[in-house]
Amino acid sequence: MKLVVSIIMGVCLICGACASHAQVPFIIGTWKFNVAASKFPGPAPQLEIRRYRLTGDGVLIGVAVVIDAHGRPDFLQFAAKVGGKDYPEFDTQSAAQYLIDRTVPPRTYAEIPTSDPRKVHWVDKAAGKILSSGEKWVSEDGQTMSFTADAKDGQGRNVQYLYVFDRTG
Numbered sequence: 503m504k505l506v507v508s509i510i511m512g513v514c515l516i517c518g519a520c521a522s523h524a525q526v527p528f529i530i531g532t533w534k535f536n537v538a539a540s541k542f543p544g545p546a547p548q549l550e551i552r553r554y555r556l557t558g559d560g561v562l563i564g565v566a567v568v569i570d571a572h573g574r575p576d577f578l579q580f581a582a583k584v585g586g587k588d589y590p591e592f593d594t595q596s597a598a599q600y601l602i603d604r605t606v607p608p609r610t611y612a613e614i615p616t617s618d619p620r621k622v623h624w625v626d627k628a629a630g631k632i633l634s635s636g637e638k639w640v641s642e643d644g645q646t647m648s649f650t651a652d653a654k655d656g657q658g659r660n661v662q663y664l665y666v667f668d669r670t671g
Contacts, residue, residue: 533667545571
């Protein structure tokens with residue numbers, strides 16, 4: 503009986519660990535922005551490349567290199583565990599400030615697992631206030647990653663973006 507209980511508890515722990523890493527095995531890799539398949543309320547970035555990798559202790563590292571609609575380069579980087587906790591998110595400006603005086607970036611990023619292993623909810627905040635949020639998912643064939651971004655424009659109106667990426671590696 504003790505063996506059966508131990509086996510059941512072990513299976514529950516393994517399933518719980520898999521759920522806490524929702525989407526992780528599917529999103530790992532390099533992704534290139536597909537402008538034609540994406541939808542923006544304004545000008546889209548000229549280029550965006552994203553890469554996701556997983557560390558040995560279960561931390562998802564995401565990096566996005568972006569050339570905006572005006573040709574200006576930038577990047578975003580986070581290191582987070584899926585589970586809803588806010589983690590610092592760096593961009594060009596906040597990374598430079600951190601290197602200068604160790605100021606923690608004002609932006610944070612969180613991923614929240616869903617019942618779909620290919621999908622997560624995500625939230626970007628600045629100084630604790632939600633800037634944007636949405637869902638991120640990987641297609642069944644693993645070749646397309648998409649995410650929505652619900653945000654406010656400069657006039658405070660709700661806007662939604664749809665980013666679509668093709669796997670490159």
